[in-house]
Amino acid sequence: MSVHSEDNQAFIDHDHSHCIEDALVAARAVCATNGARFTRLREQVLTIIWASHQPIGAYAILELLLAANPGQRKPAPPTVYRALDFLLQQGLVHRINSLNAYIGCTHPGSAHHSQFLICTECSTAREFDAGLPAQLVHEAAGADFQIASVLLEVTGLCPQCATGRSQHG
Amino acid sequence: MSVHSEDNQAFIDHDHSHCIEDALVAARAVCATNGARFTRLREQVLTIIWASHQPIGAYAILELLLAANPGQRKPAPPTVYRALDFLLQQGLVHRINSLNAYIGCTHPGSAHHSQFLICTECSTAREFDAGLPAQLVHEAAGADFQIASVLLEVTGLCPQCATGRSQHG
DNA sequence: AACGTAACGTTATAGTATAACATTTTCACT
DNA sequence: AGTGAAAATGTTATACTATAACGTTACGTT
Numbered sequence: 001m002s003v004h005s006e007d008n009q010a011f012i013d014h015d016h017s018h019c020i021e022d023a024l025v026a027a028r029a030v031c032a033t034n035g036a037r038f039t040r041l042r043e044q045v046l047t048i049i050w051a052s053h054q055p056i057g058a059y060a061i062l063e064l065l066l067a068a069n070p071g072q073r074k075p076a077p078p079t080v081y082r083a084l085d086f087l088l089q090q091g092l093v094h095r096i097n098s099l100n101a102y103i104g105c106t107h108p109g110s111a112h113h114s115q116f117l118i119c120t121e122c123s124t125a126r127e128f129d130a131g132l133p134a135q136l137v138h139e140a141a142g143a144d145f146q147i148a149s150v151l152l153e154v155t156g157l158c159p160q161c162a163t164g165r166s167q168h169g
Numbered sequence: 170m171s172v173h174s175e176d177n178q179a180f181i182d183h184d185h186s187h188c189i190e191d192a193l194v195a196a197r198a199v200c201a202t203n204g205a206r207f208t209r210l211r212e213q214v215l216t217i218i219w220a221s222h223q224p225i226g227a228y229a230i231l232e233l234l235l236a237a238n239p240g241q242r243k244p245a246p247p248t249v250y251r252a253l254d255f256l257l258q259q260g261l262v263h264r265i266n267s268l269n270a271y272i273g274c275t276h277p278g279s280a281h282h283s284q285f286l287i288c289t290e291c292s293t294a295r296e297f298d299a300g301l302p303a304q305l306v307h308e309a310a311g312a313d314f315q316i317a318s319v320l321l322e323v324t325g326l327c328p329q330c331a332t333g334r335s336q337h338g
Numbered sequence: 339a340a341c342g343t344a345a346c347g348t349t350a351t352a353g354t355a356t357a358a359c360a361t362t363t364t365c366a367c368t
Numbered sequence: 369a370g371t372g373a374a375a376a377t378g379t380t381a382t383a384c385t386a387t388a389a390c391g392t393t394a395c396g397t398t
Binding site for chain 3: 369370371372373374375376377378379380381382383384385386387388389390391392393394395396397398
């Protein structure tokens with residue numbers, strides 16, 4: 001498995017190396033603000049996640065981590081999950097529940113909920129921030145429900161895959 | 170583990186046996202309409218799900234299924250998952266991704282998306298139907314994204330658990 | 339009854355996540 | 369620099385969730 005899937009549309013329309021760098025800069029800032037330690041391992045995991053630029057599973061992260069650290073320490077699943085827990089807590093990554101996978105947050109630092117458009121064809125996940133649906137707030141209020149977090153996962157076809165599909169018939 | 174958790178708030182404010190019966194009646198109607206076979210196994214699984222009246226895991230369903238069929242056939246995980254897949258396809262149950270659990274749909278037959286208020290304290294999941302958030306539709310349209318399904322899982326505190334918590338300090 | 343298909347049983351295994359404990363690293367304080 | 373407490377990571381084992389693959393049974397049609 002490769003970190004880079006150059007056939008993925010996400011890579012076509014931007015300079016991807018910037019994403020990783022920007023994410024690391026933002027992560028250092030967030031952790032500094034929160035008094036949290038952005039260790040080498042956590043940085044490695046976040047880098048792997050951003051390099052993938054797609055939802056990536058914990059075990060895939062583990063493989064890449066092992067490949068990146070030949071001969072040295074041998075991380076096992078708990079190591080990865082602990083790093084992921086940390087990154088989730090700091091708001092640096094999101095978990096895509098529909099895919100059992102993780103993806104870098106596009107605007108860390110600002111409190112927001114997890115909202116994604118997920119392509120069933122190419123598995124690209126595009127984060128968006130639409131605020132809390134008014135109707136949802138209304139429902140919750142009517143039910144006396146205290147909202148702690150919101151997860152909105154929309155699956156369907158991204159423009160590229162929709163186009164490809166209609167071309168092929 | 171018991172099918173009935175009488176301490177669960179969901180049981181307090183209604184006659185629960187009606188839920189199961191109503192769900193079975195609705196399920197038969199839906200399957201008849203769709204030309205699908207509502208077999209004994211599928212009925213048993215749906216009954217177990219409704220009897221739980223909470224999100225329930227596949228393996229918990231399996232245990233209850235084994236308990237209900239002493240000595241006869243011995244369902245294994247695939248049997249349960251196949252029944253669940255069927256019920257999901259017919260729109261008779263929903264999967265709560267946040268919990269890896271399944272729950273009966275409160276208004277089967279009418280096309281709708283999966284939207285739940287999930288209590289982190291008592292795991293009760295309350296389905297609601299708020300329609301598609303206008304902002305989401307707008308975002309999807311702007312991104313040329315073709316929506317296939319929407320999953321909205323809101324976690325927080327239900328009224329009962331919020332009350333209990335504030336009473337205890 | 340014979341056939342084809344759908345449903346279910348059965349065995350094995352893949353994939354995701356965490357418990358529990360040992361070791362190392364880090365940081366504050368001397 | 370040395371020390372001790374706490375945090376982070378390493379390590380082993382295992383729990384939990386889900387599916388692949390194949391055999392058998394049940395069902396409806398002819």
